[in-house]
Structure formats: C-alpha cells, structure tokens
Amino acid sequence: MITISVVSHGQSALVEELLKDLARLDMPMIAEVLITLNIPEEILFEPDDFPYPVSVLRNTAPRGFGANHNAAFRQAKGEWFCVLNPDIRLVENPFPVLLEEITRLSAAVIAPMVITPNGGVEDSVRRFPTPFSLVIKFLGCGDGRYIFAAEDVTFRADWVGGMFMLFRAGDFRAIAGFDEKYFLYYEDVDICARLWKSGRSVLACPKVRVIHDAQRASRRSLRYMRWHMVSMLRYLWKHW
Template identity: 30%
Template sequence: MTIYLSIVSHGHDHLIKEMGCVDNFSEQFKIIVKSNKPNENFDYFSDKRNITWINDLYYKGFGENNNIVYQYCIDNLGINNDDYFIVLNPDLYIDSDVIYNLVSKMEDENVSIAAINLYKDEEKKVYDNSIRKFPNLMDFVKSFLGLGNDAVLDKNLIKEKYIVDWAAGSFLAFRSEHYKSLSGFDEGYFMYCEDIDICYRSKNEGEPVVYYPNFTGLHLAKHANRKLFSRHFYWHISSVFRFLLSKSGLVKPKSSIIAK
C-alpha cells in the first residue's frame, strides 16, 4: 500500500519551499506537485526521488488539476486500487505522521474517503469550518448575504470519529479504487463546490465521508474575495447552480480520467 499526495500550486512555489512539508513527506510518500501557472520553480525537488513535478497544462480548475494528477499516477507511477490518493492544499501544514496514521486508520476501518480536523492557527484555538452539511439553495443565499451558514458543523461537539456530509477539498483522503469509481472530481466545476459534489456522489455510492477530529492540520487559507461581479463571485454562483442541478440529476459529471 502506497500513499500518493496531490498538491496543486497556483504560484505557491515559494510557500511550499518555506513550509518544508513536501521535503518531509518525500521520505514516506509519493508526492506529485502540479503547477497551474507557468514560471514556477521547483528545481530543488530534482534530488528527491519520490517527488514528481508536473509543469504543464496550466490554468485548469481545482478538480481537473487533481484528476490530471491521478491520471498521471495511473499512467506513470503505478498507483493500485488499494493505494491511497490524498488531495491537499499547498497552504496546508501537516505532519507526515498524521497522514500515515490516518491512512492506517482508514485501512483498519475500511474507510474509502476521510477528512481531518483543520485549524486556522498554530495554537489550535480557531477551527477552519471544513466540515458541513450538504447545503440547499437557502443556505447558499444566506451565506452570500452574510446571514450566517447553517450548514457549518460545530467541531466543539465532535470528539470522536464522525460521519459528515462533506469536507473541504483542502484535505480529502481517498482509497484509490474509490477515487477511480467516482471518476474523480467533476471537471464541470472550475472552482468552488467540487468538494461538495464529490462527497455527495460518494455518499450516494454508500461511502460517506468519515471525519477524524484527532488528526489535525494547520490551514493558512487566504480566501479570495467574492464581491459582486468579481471572477470568484461568478465561479461560485455558477458552481452553486451546477451542484443543485447535479443533485436533481439534471447535470452529469465530467471527467478526463481513463482507468486502466
């Protein structure tokens, strides 16, 4: 059993080097860093045998980038059905032991998709709202209007392993066979809601997301502004409608993954 880590960089080359996580990961896991912008510099990976840098196919969406990485693992790295494929953001600081212990727990408990407890601060006092209920249209509307978000789960109330509707794509761990069975992320989303969608489809296949609160990481997120008429606002609105239509069976997932 091998663990593959998919990290998509949007000009995060300096941050990735500064944080040093990837260097530490390379001792235990196979890491694939995918640049989504040209002119990044990951040459310092050249002497690391377990790190692959994909430096083409720029300006793709979050889901498509991770599908490209997974397809690369199929075509070039020999990923097997019983391996694990973990999607994690470049601005996520996590200890390699957390990843190894999480996958060991997934293996022991036959879990196909899992999430961990993310914080916004090193002192672990401020939760990242990374686990939620599936949203409906009113949840989206209230969130956009700044009226709160009833879909957010209170992590203070969750002390043990817990089934959640969905977890943020900043960290999602999949059994490789399961990621393949889902055809990965729906590439019809460019940004936003693709994590909701894949968790929704997974639950429909009988594999809900398992949240492990005792495995933790630090998420240094800088959320893009979603003010009216911005690109991010457009992406978010279009993704919301795609998810709602998908739930109704009116839209089918798109994927470039070709299983072999």
C-alpha cells in the same frame, strides 16, 4: 503507499514549505508527490532534495481544480490518493491515524481537522448545501458546519473541504474522480455527494490537525466570486 497531489498557481514558495514539512516529519508511507504547475512559474526547489520522489507536471494551459487532480491521479502509483493545497502546513504526521481510521470505518475519503494559523477551527466539514440552507447562510444564521473539538472521535460527515482529502484510490477511480465541469469551488462538495450516492462514506477525523492559511479569494475578487456562484448553481442543479 500514498500519492500526494499538489497544484500550484504561482505558489512555488508555499509548495516548497509543504515539501519541507513532509520531509521533516519522516513519512515512509509517501510513494510520491506530484506537483502540477497550473501556470508558468520557476520552481524554487530541487525535486531531488527530498526523501521521496517528487515529479513536476507543467500545464500548457490553466486547468480547473478537479481537472488538475484528475490528471495527476492518472499518473498516480499509490494505493491512496491525497489532495493537498499548497497552503497547508503540517504540525504532525497525520497519515498513520487517518489510514487507521479510514480502514477501520471502511470509508472512501477522510479529512483531518483543519485549523487557522491562530488556532481557530475552519469550516471545512459541513452538511450538504440546499437552497434553504444557503438562504440561512446568506442571512448570517448558520453555515451548516459540524461542531467538534480536537481529539473528538472520527465521525461521518456530509462533505469535507478540498484543501486536504485522503481517498482510497479505488474509490476515487470508481466514481471517475472530480467533476471537471466545475472550474473552481464545489468540486469537494460534489465528489462527496457522489460518493454517498454510490454507497460509500466520508469521514472527518478531529484526532489529527493541519493548518490552513485560507486565501478566501472569492470574497475579494469579482472573478472568483463569479466562479463561486456558477459552481454553487451547478451543484444545486445537479443534485437538487
């Protein structure tokens, strides 16, 4: 059974659409959905309207990405823990295939193929960043993404994006979840690096797809850009 964790930053309308997707696709493997409201907001849905338990958690002060999902995990009941962004849309039930593949290949976390609303493949599966690779990326000569197509076989990847990550709860617990010293960005890279260092593995599964309407706030806001840069430097200092 799966616990799904979603964090809203004034995104109640997006959360409602995600909940509707989960209900529409008939997912009996969902044990519960935990919605964390990171800032004060009125929810636009009734938790009892869905065919699975929905709990709404309200923060008294904003927390970072990792801290929010770690707090939700401490309440989670499922054998599996799924981190989902509010702006994920589901076109099919991804969980049967993801559960089959992560079990078959004995990994700690798995992610589906993530596509944009217009059908392009997002850069959500990449090789670990290094100082050299970041210079190459800055020069526009490559960003370290893996190249794959829909229906390709499941493969082991360095890291997968935090918009959709399905963990074995036991493995998430064993490495103490996300590093809460990252406020935003690089939490997903860091947790995958720690999983690999602990002898566990990370999977990408192009056999199933989800849609992600990415906001890319760090490209438009100086505050988000600063968070991005601080997290990148923290990651490099920690792992390199």
